[in-house]
Amino acid sequence: MDSSRSEIFDSDKQPSVKSRYRMNTYLDVPEDKTGKFYLLFTLKERIGELIASLKVFEAHGINIVHIESRPSRSHAGCYEFLIECNAMDKQVKSVFKTLQDIAENVTIQTFGPIHECNGAMISYLQAINNNNNIIIITVITDVVPWFPKKIKDLDLFADRVLTYGSELDADHPGFKDEVYRKRRQLFADIAHNYRHGQPIPRIEYTKEETETWGLIYKELKKLYPTHACREFNHIFPLLEQNCGYSEKCIPQLQDVSDFLKECTGFTVRPVAGLLSSRDFLAGLAFRVFHTTQYIRHSSAPKYTPEPDVCHELLGHVPLFADPNFAQFSQEIGLSSLGAPDEVIQKLATLYWFTVEFGLCEQEGKRKAYGAGLLSSFGELQVPFLFKRLSTIFRSVYFSTA
Known part of the structure; x- marks a missing residue:
């Protein structure tokens, strides 16, 4: 108001x-x-x-x-x-x-x-x-935009994706792969049918999907000790112990959700693709992280045009188990409820430059805490030098996180 x-x-x-x-x-x-x-x-x-x-x-x-x-x-x-x-x-x-x-x-x-x-x-x-x-x-x-009043209200927009989901653009690596497209449809159906309070369906990932995950996992794990922030490195081994994180296994969302709930009260729920900034932030207000379950195409393990399960589980989830980060995320979400569009845009931009691609300084060295960096070994391998700065806001990375 x-x-x-x-x-x-x-x-x-x-x-x-x-x-x-x-x-x-x-x-x-x-x-x-x-x-x-x-x-x-x-x-x-x-x-x-x-x-x-x-x-x-x-x-x-x-x-x-x-x-x-x-x-x-x-x-x-x-x-x-x-x-x-x-x-x-x-x-x-x-x-x-x-x-x-x-x-x-x-x-x-x-x-x-x-x-x-x-x-x-x-x-x-x-x-x-x-x-x-x-x-x-x-x-x-002005008329206040609709916003969820209770956590169950998240069901009302969880399937309201902007792009991707089961539909792929012509330049997507998996556009011509019919098997991959059918898998994407499966993941989309699971997300569309999910309702708050239900157990998240367990996925039987294919050998190809698991190998893609394993390649990314192996390369990132080499870089985390030297490139990730200390909070991330403190939590990551706990995910391996409690949620089945490993090179040979893609974790199940229900296991991850149970672990996060014990740590900070956050939970995860499946989503088919990109949510609007307003809808995604509204989930954070209730300590709910909307998470995709599909994985990037095997032909391009270093690249994904949209957030996938690697980005979600390797980039975002670890820090949602940190109490300070969880509180910060919820406060951003609460600030978005009923806010006008211009405020949503500012919050989305803030999120982009911090939670997605943020760096911090610890013990005199620059460390990554942004999920876009922590889930991409191609990005992490680039030295953290400020000679080349990206100041372009790209909403595609923000929307579903």
Whole structure:
């Protein structure tokens, strides 16, 4: 929601009668009708503080429907609470008054209805703080893009791929290989039919597919000790021990998902091909990594025009087992939910220059942590010199990661 105009009304500048009516603030809600209110307050980190506050709501017969908390950024040793409740106006006024004796920075907020005005969507926010100052903010907003509210909502777009999947472009190495195309269709069908909560189907990879994986795996493993960041090198042996990573075996997504969930709460789910930036980021918000299961064509093991299982499992998965990286990834995903297209583009660009092809410096040496580097022995073999820089954003690498 973009707030483009804010007005603070005091005793010298009161809203007009028309404005009061349209704002439908809590002062205008009839005392015998129930409405939705938000109360914000700060409590010191002491035993019994929250219980005492919640008993105030119980004593006034108010139904709490949602509660959130976070460490206060402005008051050390305190926590900030947001409580959503359904109540009548007179009940909220009573709770507001009582809470001021228990908590600090008590504020009531309520939103008015949304109106259309000159093509824009307008609503209003009213807040009343401890000093009984009334702050009314005009909020002008565009229609918020749809975004998943719960993890099961990821099922609604997981098969909405932009390109590739079972369809290959004419310049794809496997375009003329009918056997390869049928395998791609198999992987696409598995992804299309998968739903959250189901076990991920196990794949019986062909000898040719396993040999392609083994070639890439063998070459990359030689380079990881000297070229990959320390976090990657710490986790990679654990994947070999727990998920069947080896030169002779392509890991199964369910095993990888179970391991990640134990480490950081991340899981993986199959996807047929490239997702849009918005859809892929939305998955990260729920700590879900959309992963392809197909492998690049055997005729071009050093090259893939789209992310494949080598890119996913060798490039991305190891760092999703790192708590700091997992938290960073989820925060990018959360930032994308409901964001306008221009913000999505910025987040995608950030992702490209870091998670896909990022370098870091450790012990005085440049190390790779970007998945595009860690899954390509051709890329890793090129010295990390800054004489040649790529500053071109290529969305194809980002979209499904």
